Amino acid sequence: MLQGALAGLAAGGLYAVLAVCLTLMSRLVRVVNFSQAATGMFGGFVAVWLVTETGVPIWLGSVLGVLLAGVLSGVIGWIAATWLSEADTTTRSAMTVGPLLLLISLSFILFGNKPQPFASIISGPAFTVGGVVISQVTLVTVSLAIVVAVAVRILLTRTAIGTRLRALSERPTTAELLGIPSKPLSIAVWVVTGVISAIAIVVVAPTQSNDAISLAMLIVPAAAAALLGGFKRLDLAVVGGLVLGVLSGLVAQIDEVSLIRNFLPFLFIVVLLLWTQRKEVWDAAR
């Protein structure tokens, strides 16, 4: 059972990385980016195509796929910054459903609806603790989630660019009136989060269901994890992702409840929403 729980940590690391990216996007550019995982999925699929069809080395294909994901994310960010700069969070978030569906459809057209033959960039055990094997993928994804969360926190609290980003997130118009360029900074956030998400997806994709829908819908457990931190706290987003991953691993090991594995993120979301609104009266909550 412990082995199962720790096996879930690899997926948990991926959820955590995506949750950190979602939290960043929510805090800095006022959007819940439903296409966060889809851009990474599409970049990953292009990487697979490059490797299998054109014969480029795996590392080069992966780098190009990750860069493409960053560009795609940047294009969506450009749309949001150009035409929806004054729109509220709900409108900006709803816009990202369009690219999500577009990228899933495009991947069906270009690559079919079957899982893709991802080659492992990282594989094998990293180390063993008390007879339980920790894989390299687990180590990399969990480390990536923690490193990204810590690096982002340092960036936001210790650097001039971080101060500007926080100012932009709080009062975008006031920040622009002080000469802070919102559009390039916003697009940069989109690009960076797109690249980070794609790296995590390319690393984990060979070890799990990797058809277009499965990868694009990683947004659901990632959103559940980000919800633990209220789309504000990076540390809780990481914890949420890891807990969700471990729970998924545990549930998969128990026959009687293994069916709820696919619904676990939804249960997580429902429980969190009920808990966070437990003290609200009907009118105030809505």
Next chain:
Amino acid sequence: MSALIIDDVAVSRGAGPVIQGVSFTLEQGRVTALVGPNGAGKTSLLDGISGVAQISAGTIRIDGTPIEKLSRVARAKQGIVHIEQGRAVFPSLTVRENLSLTARTPAEIDAALARFPELEKRIDAPTALLSGGEQQMVVLARAFAARPRFLLIDEMSLGLAPVVFMRLLPIVSEIAEQGVGVLLVEQFTHLALGLAEEALVVASGQVSFQGPAATLREDASLLHRAYLGGAAA
């Protein structure tokens, strides 16, 4: 000395123009008071100058260069700083972080703080925890650190105790004395006119008086007529 030249400007919101036919020159080193009843279009005019709203007619120039097509960021880089209504602080940022958004060096932060010694002991506190007066000091200090050529101030007194506002008002004069052109929108008309060299009164979206502030200070009936929309330019 540079000048911000507003020529036949109109600002529209939704159905039609909120304010129109506004022409005046804001010179560096001088304070111009922009007063008038609520809903006259004062805030819309400031928004049009700084780029928060697009103007629907007219031109805005600095030293002959048109700026009305520029973004608000580009206008800020031209030296226009707009202090919005309310307390336009970034609440989670500390006082120091707020100032660092416009100050280029620590010395410039120190220079801004020198005008507001009250802020020095709160320098590392999030501005959300400051009093209303202290928050408005942060906004003024931040604007000063931006080294503006033209400063647009919208209802600085809003929500402040009169004694706090009276503490801040002389700072506006000091900023102007350093060569900044100040356009001051203020609900306390007599205080704004007491500070300004020039005055504009707008009523019902049009300029009803334009001339020396002293003229309005000395003739209350003229001010009343201008507030009611009587043309007295």
